[in-house]
Amino acid sequence: MTHATPITQSPDSPDPTRIDDVLTVVAERRLEFEEKRHIPRDVIDVFKRAGLYRASTPKRFGGDPLPPARFLSLIERISAVDGSAGWVASFGSSLVYLAALPLETQAELYADGPDVVFAGGLFPVQTAERVEGGYRVRGRWKFASGCPGADVLGVGIKAGEDATGRPLTAVLRPGQVRIADNWNVVGLRGTGSHDLVVDGAVVPEEWTFVRGGEPTVDEPLYRYPTVPYAAQVLAVVGLGVARAALDQAIAAGGRASYTGAPRPADRATYRIAVGQAEAQLRSARAFFYEATEETWETVVAGGPATARQTGLLRLAAAHLAKTSFEVVRAAYQLGGIAAIADDSPMQRYLRDASVVPQHAFLQEGMYDGAGAVLMGVQPFPGFL
Structure with missing residues (x-):
């Protein structure tokens, strides 16, 4: 359920x-x-x-x-x-x-249809050599989630600075990139977040863009803040995992104890823990979707998202990731000794949920940035 x-x-x-x-x-x-x-x-x-x-x-x-x-x-x-x-x-x-690529480039990108899978390993940003019409790209990039199934791949490069000082992303085809099979981790094991290696591929300038840069497409979705959205789509993974873990803890309330103790549902401590976790998760979820809808209404009406809205999106995402992990951890503890078994989904929930708040977009520093925006002071670079 x-x-x-x-x-x-x-x-x-x-x-x-x-x-x-x-x-x-x-x-x-x-x-x-x-x-x-x-x-x-x-x-x-x-x-x-x-x-x-x-x-x-x-x-x-x-x-x-x-x-x-x-x-x-x-x-x-x-x-x-x-x-x-x-x-x-x-x-x-x-x-x-x-959507920040030139329109002619996008037309080529979608020439075979709109169902395009993009994966990026953008960091650490690597220096690229300027050549006629583009950049010669070399280096190794980490955490390219989904790269084995991607149609196009992005890597972060630096070749001088654009007006904002932000690095470029170079877009390549899979044949120009080697996937280094090194995704050996505790959780979210199925994401294929391997390293990408490029050895001298030339990328035309029109196939580069600034992440979060000005879009060339004028449609509402591309006025929605892009980096906060990238954080949101990851945070919501933790939410789904937490919902599954808590539902399992609720369903387990009627199971018999190995030791002959009362059923979990008959113990006040178990009921209190379930109630607290339910309130935590629903509250964080409500804040998350409320901030999303408020910002969407603004961009649909034709306006840019405000600094406050952008800050709240980042805050809601980081808070959701943190809260979801806390809820999964509580559900895991409620699972008792049965939760440690390899065939128990609860230990997989715990492993997966633990990864989400480790992402750079979702760490606790986001509370600092959001607090700065709410109080009208300058947040750390890159927050907005």
Whole structure:
């Protein structure tokens, strides 16, 4: 049982029956994802058919760009079944970055259709050599989630500074990139977040962009703050995992104890812990979607998101990631000795949820940045 935002069909929404197909396939193959340490391409194709990888493609190029809250709720549902699948599906949002490419480049990118999978290993930023018409790119980049199933890949480069001082992202085809198979981690094992290696590929200037840079597409989704959105799609993975873990703890209330002690549901301490966790999770979730909807209303009306709205998006995302992990940890402890078994989903929930707040976008420093914005002082560089 989950408590995600209901998904209703609309002209710009993925087919609900195909989302059900995604959930079925993910449930059947989630152990395979952990074993292989990536989501296989045939599963990525299921995600594509459900519309997840056209959810941030501009309408002018055949996409069905979804309002952020609608896309986030889809990722929440998938993550409640498997965190790694939700994490990789969440990058269906990442084409908002590529909206900063020249329109002619985007037309070429989407020439074969709007269902394009983009994965990026943007850090550490590597110095690129300027050559005629572009850049010669060399180096190694970390944490390229979903790279085994990507159609295009991005890496962070520096070749002088643009007006903002921010690095460029160079877009390459898979044949120009080597994936270094080194994703050996405690949680979210199925995300395939390997290193990317490039050895001298030349990337034309028109295939580079500044992440979060000014979009060349004038549609509402591309006025929504891009870096906060990138944090949100990851934070909501933790939410889905936490919902699954807490639902399991609730369902386990009627089980018999190994020691003959009262059932969990008959113990006040168990009931109190469940009630507190439910309140924590629902409160963080409500704040998260409230901030999303408020900002979306602003950009749909034609205005830019305010600094306060951007700060609240980042705050809500970091707070959701932190709270979700706390809820999963509480559910794991409620699971008792049974939770430590390899065949218990509870230990997988704990491992997966522990990774989410470790992401640079979701660490506790975001509270500092948000607090600065709320009090009218300058936040740390890159927060807004």
